[in-house]
């Protein structure tokens with residue numbers, strides 16, 4: 001399975017490209033990628049990047065596919081699916097749990113649904129820690145053409161399968177930690193040292 005790492009955001013809340021900020025001497029996005037490399041179900045990692053960041057990420061030694069849509073995460077997922085079915089994560093998720101990633105992929109392969117998305121008991125979805133099939137593409141195309149870029153809405157309108165987070169080991173929830181602000185870097189440092 002391909003893992004697609006979304007890296008085309010604007011980091012407005014962070015103020016400066018959060019994915020390149022060094023944590024423990026290493027850019028944030030490499031922390032995310034190195035966690036994915038530990039997942040046994042993943043055999044290829046591709047970064048779905050903005051044009052500006054493509055060369056920088058290639059210089060780290062990773063494959064890059066440029067997102068030409070730049071309409072938010074939905075465009076990143078759409079771009080990723082041009083490669084085939086994919087496990088899609090945000091590049092700002094440095095505490096990914098490889099076993100959880102494998103669990104989602106196994107469910108996705110078994111369910112044969114257009115998407116397999118973690119869901120909290122209150123209904124909140126985690127679409128940037130989810131598996132998508134090429135069968136999800138027609139709906140995405142329709143949404144994009146109609147100017148509706150809300151990925152959660154697209155997932156809900158599809159025949160997705162859901163992974164109920166509260167039924168899984170509690171320690172896996174750390175997988176969803178993501179960096180949005182400078183303050184989150186402090187929280188991350190506390191967790192990784």
Ligand SMILES: Nc1nc2c(ncn2[C@@H]2O[C@H](COP(=O)(O)OP(=O)(O)OP(=O)(O)O)[C@@H](O)[C@H]2O)c(=O)[nH]1
Pocket residue numbers: 006007008009010011012013014048049050067069070071072073075076089090091092128180
């Ligand atoms: N390829 C791609 N990735 C995106 C796009 N928008 C957001 N992302 C990525 O999706 C993940 C989650 O993005 P957010 O943190 O919600 O958005 P952001 O634009 O990075 O940050 P804010 O400006 O603070 O909202 C990050 O890894 C982003 O790099 C996009 O248009 N294309």
